[in-house]
Amino acid sequence: MKLNSKFSLVLLLAVGLIFTSGCDKDPEPENVPEEITRVVLVFTAPGAAPIEVVANDPDLGGPQSMEIGAIHLSAETNYTLTISLYNGYYSAADPAYNVTTEVQEEGAEHQLFFSWSAGVFSSPAGSGNIGTSGTVNYADEDENGLPLGLVTNWTTGGAATGKELRLLLKHQPGIKSATTTSADGESDLDITFPLFIGE
Amino acid sequence: MKSLLTILFLFNAAVLLARQNCSITLSGKVQDESNRILAGATVQLANTNQGQATDAGGHFRFENLCKGNYTVLIHFLGYEPVEKQIDLNANKELQIALTLSEKLLQAVVVEDRATGTTPGTTTTLGARVLNETSGKTLGETLQQISGVNTIQSGPAIFKPVIHGVHSQRILILNNGIRQEGQQWGAEHAPEIDPFVAENLTVIKDAGAIKYGTDALGGVIVVTPAELPVDEKTGGALHLVGNSNGRAGTVSGLLEGSVKKLKGWGWRAQGTLKQSGDSQTPDYVLSNTGFREQNFSLATGYHGTTKGLEVFYSRFNTTIGILRGSASSSSEDLALAMERSVPQYTTDFTYHIREPRQEVTHNLIKINGHLQRGRHVWNAQYGLQINNRKEFDVRRGAALSQRPALAYTLYTHTLDAERETTLSEFHSRCVGLNGMIQDNNKIDGTQTLPFIPNFRNYSAGIFWIEKITREKVTYDFGLRYDYRLYQVAGFNFQNKLYKTQFSFGNVTATAGTTFKLTGPLSLTTTLGSTWRPPNVAELYSLGTHQSAAAIEYGLLLDEITSQIKELKGSSVKPEHAVKWVNTFKLAQGKWQAELSGYINYIFNYIYLKPRGITDAGRGPFAYFRYTQTEASFLGADASAQYEIVTGLSVRMSASLLRAKDERQNDYLIFIPSNRVETSIRYEKKTERKREFYIQARIKYVARQTRAPRVVAPHQILEAKQQGIDLFETDTRNFDFMAAPAAYTLGSLQTGYTVPVNHTKLNFQLSVDNLTNTRYREYTNRMRYFANDIGRNISASINFTF
Numbered sequence: 001m002k003l004n005s006k007f008s009l010v011l012l013l014a015v016g017l018i019f020t021s022g023c024d025k026d027p028e029p030e031n032v033p034e035e036i037t038r039v040v041l042v043f044t045a046p047g048a049a050p051i052e053v054v055a056n057d058p059d060l061g062g063p064q065s066m067e068i069g070a071i072h073l074s075a076e077t078n079y080t081l082t083i084s085l086y087n088g089y090y091s092a093a094d095p096a097y098n099v100t101t102e103v104q105e106e107g108a109e110h111q112l113f114f115s116w117s118a119g120v121f122s123s124p125a126g127s128g129n130i131g132t133s134g135t136v137n138y139a140d141e142d143e144n145g146l147p148l149g150l151v152t153n154w155t156t157g158g159a160a161t162g163k164e165l166r167l168l169l170k171h172q173p174g175i176k177s178a179t180t181t182s183a184d185g186e187s188d189l190d191i192t193f194p195l196f197i198g199e
Numbered sequence: 200m201k202s203l204l205t206i207l208f209l210f211n212a213a214v215l216l217a218r219q220n221c222s223i224t225l226s227g228k229v230q231d232e233s234n235r236i237l238a239g240a241t242v243q244l245a246n247t248n249q250g251q252a253t254d255a256g257g258h259f260r261f262e263n264l265c266k267g268n269y270t271v272l273i274h275f276l277g278y279e280p281v282e283k284q285i286d287l288n289a290n291k292e293l294q295i296a297l298t299l300s301e302k303l304l305q306a307v308v309v310e311d312r313a314t315g316t317t318p319g320t321t322t323t324l325g326a327r328v329l330n331e332t333s334g335k336t337l338g339e340t341l342q343q344i345s346g347v348n349t350i351q352s353g354p355a356i357f358k359p360v361i362h363g364v365h366s367q368r369i370l371i372l373n374n375g376i377r378q379e380g381q382q383w384g385a386e387h388a389p390e391i392d393p394f395v396a397e398n399l400t401v402i403k404d405a406g407a408i409k410y411g412t413d414a415l416g417g418v419i420v421v422t423p424a425e426l427p428v429d430e431k432t433g434g435a436l437h438l439v440g441n442s443n444g445r446a447g448t449v450s451g452l453l454e455g456s457v458k459k460l461k462g463w464g465w466r467a468q469g470t471l472k473q474s475g476d477s478q479t480p481d482y483v484l485s486n487t488g489f490r491e492q493n494f495s496l497a498t499g500y501h502g503t504t505k506g507l508e509v510f511y512s513r514f515n516t517t518i519g520i521l522r523g524s525a526s527s528s529s530e531d532l533a534l535a536m537e538r539s540v541p542q543y544t545t546d547f548t549y550h551i552r553e554p555r556q557e558v559t560h561n562l563i564k565i566n567g568h569l570q571r572g573r574h575v576w577n578a579q580y581g582l583q584i585n586n587r588k589e590f591d592v593r594r595g596a597a598l599s600q601r602p603a604l605a606y607t608l609y610t611h612t613l614d615a616e617r618e619t620t621l622s623e624f625h626s627r628c629v630g631l632n633g634m635i636q637d638n639n640k641i642d643g644t645q646t647l648p649f650i651p652n653f654r655n656y657s658a659g660i661f662w663i664e665k666i667t668r669e670k671v672t673y674d675f676g677l678r679y680d681y682r683l684y685q686v687a688g689f690n691f692q693n694k695l696y697k698t699q700f701s702f703g704n705v706t707a708t709a710g711t712t713f714k715l716t717g718p719l720s721l722t723t724t725l726g727s728t729w730r731p732p733n734v735a736e737l738y739s740l741g742t743h744q745s746a747a748a749i750e751y752g753l754l755l756d757e758i759t760s761q762i763k764e765l766k767g768s769s770v771k772p773e774h775a776v777k778w779v780n781t782f783k784l785a786q787g788k789w790q791a792e793l794s795g796y797i798n799y800i801f802n803y804i805y806l807k808p809r810g811i812t813d814a815g816r817g818p819f820a821y822f823r824y825t826q827t828e829a830s831f832l833g834a835d836a837s838a839q840y841e842i843v844t845g846l847s848v849r850m851s852a853s854l855l856r857a858k859d860e861r862q863n864d865y866l867i868f869i870p871s872n873r874v875e876t877s878i879r880y881e882k883k884t885e886r887k888r889e890f891y892i893q894a895r896i897k898y899v900a901r902q903t904r905a906p907r908v909v910a911p912h913q914i915l916e917a918k919q920q921g922i923d924l925f926e927t928d929t930r931n932f933d934f935m936a937a938p939a940a941y942t943l944g945s946l947q948t949g950y951t952v953p954v955n956h957t958k959l960n961f962q963l964s965v966d967n968l969t970n971t972r973y974r975e976y977t978n979r980m981r982y983f984a985n986d987i988g989r990n991i992s993a994s995i996n997f998t999f
Contacts (some may be wrong), residue, residue, distance in 0.1 A: 026687055026695060026697070027639070027640060027642075027648075027651075027652045027687055027688070027689075027695070028642055029689055029693050029694075029695065030640075030642070030643075030644055030645055030646060030647065030648065030689070030693070031645050032645060032646060032647055032693060033598070033645055034593060034594050034598065034645070034646070036815050036816075037814075037815065039815070055815070057814055057815060059691070059692070059759075059760070060691055060692050060693075061647055061691035061692070061740070061814065062691045062692070062759070062760040063751070063758075063760050063810070063812050063821060064812070065812055065813040065814070066813055066814065066815055089693055102594070102595065106594065106595050106596075110594075168817075171527075171592075171594055173592065173596075173599075175543070183534050184542065186525060186526060186527040186528075186531055186592060187527050187528040187530060187531050187816050187817050188527070188594060188816065189815055189816060190528055190530065190815070190816055190817030191815060
């Protein structure tokens with residue numbers, strides 16, 4: 001049939017058009033600079049070896065929760081806490097592995113908040129500044145002179161077991177000020193460490 | 200019988216009707232002896248394929264007729280049919296008066312074609328309604344049909360819901376082409392400018408069979424007007440302003456024909472929209488503005504037995520998402536939900552920041568038809584290029600400039616069919632559909648891809664039969680579809696995976712319409728249809744910023760989250776069986792419709808809460824796509840009564856109960872029961888001036904059939920005590936209880952004046968008249984903020 005052949009031709013042309021498009025190349029993996037998969041706390045006290053505590057995500061973006069180490073400190077001691085953040089999607093040699101630098105550079109829109117079991121520290125006293133208005137001894141600041149929290153100072157109280165220290169990194173783009181609190185902005189990091197204070 | 204003819208409108212979407220190479224217009228108005236307007240009367244031109252239903256003003260209009268003798272047949276249930284002989288030489292206007300019929304109605308034979316759709320279950324919004332709602336989004340416009348709702352994400356994103364199902368389970372036909380975008384997201388609205396449409400039709404039965412898989416809930420058909428032939432250049436200009444959001448819309452259309460080439464017509468159309476932040480009665484919804492720039496071009500030839508048309512449209516939008524809805528942990532979510540005013544609320548602005556969506560959709564379509572004897576051949580090819588970028592609030596200014604999600608989706612579709620008129624009472628349509636899709640991430644998002652890259656090859660064949668008897672119409676349809684997926688994506692460790700698999704299955708429908716005694720008709724349709732799982736349902740991996748929840752696809756291992764092969768997994772395609780029964784009554788001053796339906800979906804795919812994970816940002820609820828059995832049982836009712844000439848009242852109600860049958864639980868985001876009452880007065884003067892005023896009250900009940908509530912703070916408290924709330928109890932849940940019932944009032948008025956050969960129309964409307972504070976259960980913004988307050992809208996429409 002004449003008509004059929006005409007239509008077949010049109011069909012054939014159209015089908016040809018479809019099949020000529022596209023190619024079969026594997027997609028390229030993305031860099032994922034925003035992830036924080038490893039957190040290292042270093043407590044230093046004069047005359048003593050630094051105490052390192054690690055929280056690590058064993059399966060990166062998988063469903064397993066972070067593996068969080070316990071903090072063991074000595075009683076009635078002055079400590080400086082330095083926090084480092086890492087992105088396990090990168091190799092340790094890659095500059096992107098260390099997220100701490102980035103948070104430092106963008107300090108004007110970040111702040112670390114802390115809370116702990118009440119009375120564990122003699123300084124700062126109280127239970128912290130997450131959800132309450134307690135003080136934290138910030139030892140660093142952003143370009144606007146506001147606290148950042150990657151470096152903080154602590155004095156432990158007496159011996160205690162089964163206590164907690166929580167740290168919360170908030171991203172507060174465009175809103176960080178002297179009055180913003182842990183309730184403002186979005187959470188980049190929120191980890192609670194078990195805390196023990198020995199004699 | 201008007202419903203039988205609405206099929207013809209439908210048809211325009213997929214097929215160009217055979218048209219004559221002539222230019223006379225026959226128009227008119229249908230009334231009864233007491234000058235009551237008869238809307239929905241069928242008007243047919245015997246010996247042609249043309250038929251129409253009169254619009255709400257009782258008007259009909261046949262264009263591009265040739266000189267000659269015609270027989271016009273007019274039918275309306277409850278009235279004596281009228282047959283008029285006309286010798287047509289020039290444009291003609293008819294006034295037709297029908298007389299009430301006391302005896303049983305004669306069977307009406309309408310020559311329509313096999314579409315695989317039973318007429319009783321379709322509803323069309325015509326030009327008048329679309330004009331009265333101009334400036335609204337597609338989803339918002341469709342909400343006027345009872346049984347159709349939306350899932351909203353703020354003031355600008357409306358996703359249509361038919362009888363409780365949405366997204367992948369609804370097919371949208373845009374100018375005859377399956378709309379293919381990233382439809383898997385609940386916050387992804389259809390990329391269509393309603394100004395393109397002359398009418399919108401919703402088919403509520405399952406498996407409207409011509410169009411392929413996925414139509415488990417129904418089909419939305421967006422139909423542009425036919426191209427003009429042998430008419431002088433004309434057009435329309437619409438200007439719409441809204442007080443809420445301080446929004447403005449300009450839409451224009453220009454059309455004509457090519458003088459030297461008889462039968463060639465063209466049209467150009469474009470729309471510009473801009474809205475700033477919307478407002479609740481008490482505060483600004485910051486970052487809810489949007490912008491749209493759309494245009495379309497069409498040209499085509501229509502001869503007596505053949506036709507060819509080329510269509511291009513581009514849809515481009517930037518939509519802001521409420522800034523205060525972005526959260527990155529359960530605690531953020533808990534805090535956001537407790538605030539009386541959302542975080543980051545600032546003064547009104549047109550500026551759109553993160554989170555936002557930028558979407559572009561291009562459609563190119565070429566279609567043709569050829570008539571040979573009893574056969575009409577139709578073929579069409581469509582290419583869609585969909586580009587979606589979603590920008591989240593991210594760490595650092597540099598990252599915020601990068602989309603967190605970015606995909607380009609190419610879709611080629613090819614449809615061919617042959618319609619055959621076997622006899623006056625019997626028609627047949629057979630055809631095939633082919634589709635190739637290519638989805639690729641746009642490199643540089645610097646996030647793990649939410650869905651993988653994929654290639655999708657689909658093919659289907661169908662066969663539809665339609666038989667019309669004196670008092671009964673039968674439709675049967677059968678189709679087979681095959682789909683092959685090739686997938687290449689990245690798992691949660693950012694390692695590449697590649698796989699390939701296929702699905703194949705049968706869709707079947709049967710429908711029948713009976714004329715019962717008197718002015719009553721009954722339509723019953725039973726359809727069985729299926730859809731293969733979408734790639735997003737199989738492989739989703741990642742976080743939704745507005746829900747603070749992680750989603751895992753069906754093919755991610757329950758324990759390790761590694762990618763599983765489909766073969767050997769328990770994943771099955773969805774199957775739906777939908778039964779719809781519709782009674783229609785049209786008698787004198789009464790018009791009523793009652794429709795009851797049940798849709799049972801086997802292997803229904805949904806997001807189910809599965810546990811709590813803590814990947815460093817604090818506890819997160821995570822969801823896995825899961826399959827269950829779901830049932831949707833509901834009814835839509837509407838009735839209209841004309842009190843005196845021009846003054847009518849209308850009531851409509853829709854009821855729905857949706858259940859997760861396997862768990863004996865309720866599903867989330869199911870529209871609650873609602874009732875709407877309106878009163879309308881309209882008048883047309885001798886000098887053809889038209890006026891109407893309408894008041895409407897909508898009552899929306901609280902959704903009492905909602906899953907249990909597990910608030911984010913409960914998740915947090917349990918986590919602190921070392922309890923996983925979802926370890927043993929995996930019932931569905933919602934983060935917040937369903938909001939209270941609410942009532943909204945609206946007022947609308949319009950006036951049309953003819954000026955020489957042009958028409959000027961003014962509209963003024965007020966929505967949420969009393970500036971009521973409310974939250975809608977199916978609006979995802981309800982977790983964070985009230986819905987929008989009063990809006991005054993004014994529009995000027997000029998047709999020339």
